[in-house]
Amino acid sequence: MLKLGNVEFKSRLILGTGKFSDTATMIAAIEASGTELVTVALRRFNRDKPSDDLCAPLAKLKGVKLMPNTSGAMNAKEAVRAAQLGRELSGSPFVKVEIHPNPHHLMPDAIETYLAAKELAADGFIVLPYIPADPVLAKKLEDVGCAAVMPLGAAIGSGSGLSTAEMIKLIIRDSNIPVIVDAGLRAPSEAARAIEMGCDAVLVNSAIAAAKDPVAMAKAFALGVKTGYAARQAGLMPKSDIAVATSPLTSFLK
């Protein structure tokens, strides 16, 4: 069971709701994935495009909690305000703190993220910060009361996979809170690998929304996450630098 703050989740897959071609496909993908937690973003109300408003379709989903993000915030102060607005609108205590001031690489600002996460955790939010795969930062975020840390696998939307795997292993080794890979994944096999190596969950958006068939890909990611967790529970065999024969090497027919 994945536990974030005081809330338990059966699913280890968290979905982002961006980039879907239309709302119906997004809702179908959420349902197919079996997720119980989805991220949403805050933007200016646009009277000319009321269809952008996700409140109504998301409210119809059963058993799915909302996690507003702070995307668009350039610093801790803006992120805290976005989080407060998100909580007011969703009624949800979850917040994904993301502060990435450079649109070219979208790398998280570690300092501003830390400051915002600390303030929001003290204010009673269940804080999940999106962070660089930095084990020192991860531990400091745990110390200030974050419910989980979400190191990036690769740049947002890049589909470059688990390029930070070795650093994420260091985070997992020392962490007493859930570790969730957020960003960069492209294939369900990468989600399986993340869970196999000890991650507690993965957050996926582009890999599903930009797939040829987003609903089928949502199902595939659900299976990938389940497979990874089943494999971890089963216990992977030890690695060896040399061959270890599976068939007897002695008493061969002469």
Added chain:
Amino acid sequence: MFLTVNGNKIEHLGDGTVSALLAELGATPEHTALTVNGDLVFSKHWKIFKLNDGDTIEVLTFVGGG
């Protein structure tokens, strides 16, 4: 009174409450959060919160995001 709403200057003709402004904009109150001059105004206060000429208001809603 004149207000700046989501970066656009508009003339508000209602009674000057947040609720009246949202009705004028066609925004669904349950799908909306907002700030006045940078400060969050909770929805429970919208019927009585009075706007002033020159206020800057950000009206926000949820959209898709990762």
